[in-house]
Amino acid sequence: MLVGTADLDALAAKAPRLPAFCTDTVSLARVEVFQAGFEMLAASREPLLPSGLHPTNPATLIVLAWRCAESPWGPFSLVQLRIGCRSGLRTRGFVWAAACDSPAVARELAARWGVPARLAHISVSRRYDGCSLAVRIGDATTLAIEAQDPDPLAPDDVQFTGTLTLAHTPHGLRLVQLEPRTQLERAERLRPRLERFDAAVWGHEALTPYYPVSASIGVGSIEIPPVRFVCRPDVLAFQGTESVGAAG
Amino acid sequence: MRFGLFFEMSVPRPFGPGVEPAVFLNALEQARLADELGFDWVWAVEHHFLEEYSHCSAPEVVLAAIAAQTRRIRVGHGAVVCVPEMNHPVRVAERAATLDILSQGRLELGTARSSTWTELGGFGANPDDTKKTWDEFVRVLPRLWGDEPVRYEGRCFSLPERNVLPKPVQKPHPPLWVTVTSPGTELDAAERGLGCLGVAAAGYAEQERRTREYHRRIQLCDPVGAVVNDRVTTLNFLYCHENRGVATERGMRMLGLFGLANSHLLWTREAYPTRAYQSLGNLAPAAASDAGNPGAARDAPEGICIGDPQQITRAIERWQSIGVDGINFLVNAMETLPQTEVLESLRLFAQEVMPKFQGVI
Numbered sequence: 001m002l003v004g005t006a007d008l009d010a011l012a013a014k015a016p017r018l019p020a021f022c023t024d025t026v027s028l029a030r031v032e033v034f035q036a037g038f039e040m041l042a043a044s045r046e047p048l049l050p051s052g053l054h055p056t057n058p059a060t061l062i063v064l065a066w067r068c069a070e071s072p073w074g075p076f077s078l079v080q081l082r083i084g085c086r087s088g089l090r091t092r093g094f095v096w097a098a099a100c101d102s103p104a105v106a107r108e109l110a111a112r113w114g115v116p117a118r119l120a121h122i123s124v125s126r127r128y129d130g131c132s133l134a135v136r137i138g139d140a141t142t143l144a145i146e147a148q149d150p151d152p153l154a155p156d157d158v159q160f161t162g163t164l165t166l167a168h169t170p171h172g173l174r175l176v177q178l179e180p181r182t183q184l185e186r187a188e189r190l191r192p193r194l195e196r197f198d199a200a201v202w203g204h205e206a207l208t209p210y211y212p213v214s215a216s217i218g219v220g221s222i223e224i225p226p227v228r229f230v231c232r233p234d235v236l237a238f239q240g241t242e243s244v245g246a247a248g
Numbered sequence: 249m250r251f252g253l254f255f256e257m258s259v260p261r262p263f264g265p266g267v268e269p270a271v272f273l274n275a276l277e278q279a280r281l282a283d284e285l286g287f288d289w290v291w292a293v294e295h296h297f298l299e300e301y302s303h304c305s306a307p308e309v310v311l312a313a314i315a316a317q318t319r320r321i322r323v324g325h326g327a328v329v330c331v332p333e334m335n336h337p338v339r340v341a342e343r344a345a346t347l348d349i350l351s352q353g354r355l356e357l358g359t360a361r362s363s364t365w366t367e368l369g370g371f372g373a374n375p376d377d378t379k380k381t382w383d384e385f386v387r388v389l390p391r392l393w394g395d396e397p398v399r400y401e402g403r404c405f406s407l408p409e410r411n412v413l414p415k416p417v418q419k420p421h422p423p424l425w426v427t428v429t430s431p432g433t434e435l436d437a438a439e440r441g442l443g444c445l446g447v448a449a450a451g452y453a454e455q456e457r458r459t460r461e462y463h464r465r466i467q468l469c470d471p472v473g474a475v476v477n478d479r480v481t482t483l484n485f486l487y488c489h490e491n492r493g494v495a496t497e498r499g500m501r502m503l504g505l506f507g508l509a510n511s512h513l514l515w516t517r518e519a520y521p522t523r524a525y526q527s528l529g530n531l532a533p534a535a536a537s538d539a540g541n542p543g544a545a546r547d548a549p550e551g552i553c554i555g556d557p558q559q560i561t562r563a564i565e566r567w568q569s570i571g572v573d574g575i576n577f578l579v580n581a582m583e584t585l586p587q588t589e590v591l592e593s594l595r596l597f598a599q600e601v602m603p604k605f606q607g608v609i
Binding site: 002 | 261297298299365366369507508509511513514518520521522540542
């Protein structure tokens, strides 16, 4: 089976530091949740994942954006670039990169859950005929997605896979498993189009989203419970999973 | 109770020279032995692009070879993907009728709609439409086989007046099945008079509920074909060895690797939100998607036919008691088991277990 071949030292160099595993549940309310999925080229399957994870076939890049009106730290927007993968038997998204529009929230996300969020200007715009997402870092728009033709869905038709971040934890360098619970009140599916994507700014030439699959937007709430499991990034989950916090 | 082999043609990496051919040739040998031993069916799936998990993209070719090399065993085209981007309904009818002729009336035709984005996306098919196209296919196939000529105006395809050739030798036509993955599909099967070709690992209680409901509903069916197929089969793994410990060690390794490959498929619902796909996958729908411990292995499905002959007999007796008419077996996965062990397992099963169920249909 295919496993990731990413340079772990390079990943470690940009991984956030978790002083302790988060033990409380954080609630986010009035969140607009936008998700767009793209297939990537086959050459992207392995180089973006540590060897403890399996890529999907085809390789997928999922862009997940939250525009959150209410959080313990105030309003913020967050964009995650997630590589579709498997940890053992489980469906996961490995957070390759992220951007946040609030310095304080970015620090919290990094310290609590290892989200590698850099500062950016993020715009999520929802209209009756579609929605758009744009991320500007410095003066450059590094990511722009336009999604059209909204089609109503039942909220539970939209699936959000579990999240893995890579962080320096009290256990060492680990994949940190986050299990956000997203409850949407309404949801729509759309047809995404990638208007702009700067792979170099996002950190790897293997980031090759070229084939739009689907997008969705919904409004609801998100709960992020305490971290229960971390995994060594260099061995498969069957051997490298450790319980922490609530599960420990 | 009837027994069959179920071929996925899973291929281990690395895909070096000779690896794929060995999988196909081993399957042919298994089919020949199954024919000699008295198995009832050999099924070949249709999958596309599913590296490692299934390289069986042209099952009609595999089944033609099997038909040519066997005398008695029935060949199951299981299942044809009823999505027009993958298979035009006329081509399905033509290929199936040809297989029925070449096998001298031994064809069983399964129907399906594909579960993965890898496949549907690869052919540019819209996941929202696959239930609809499947329904249209199963209604029109008997007409394409039976009417001379046939004219059809439908939703996913239309056909000006033509005679679709050849015609199957089985009259009125080969038995029709539908693969059952998601809960509820057994009712779709029942309402249309189609056999229930189970490909999901349901436990005893769940299978009993589904089977009971299927048999109740099929009494009231509006059959799509000229005959009703009211049989229910399940999918299982088979590794039979005199030594229970050896059987468990080898068989569970096969099962585990197949389950791992299965969980790595890119399911439609994961990539494309839709009402049309309510479950993830076919072996343990919840396990692949839930939060949970990624280090945990999946529990072995209930009633698995891995063990010594006595264990396997007990499992089959239980399946039989809840109304299952047949069991199709995966006998290897990714060539985990050497071919000699697979063949020995089949022989032992045929010698020690099958006789206990002969004549019990």
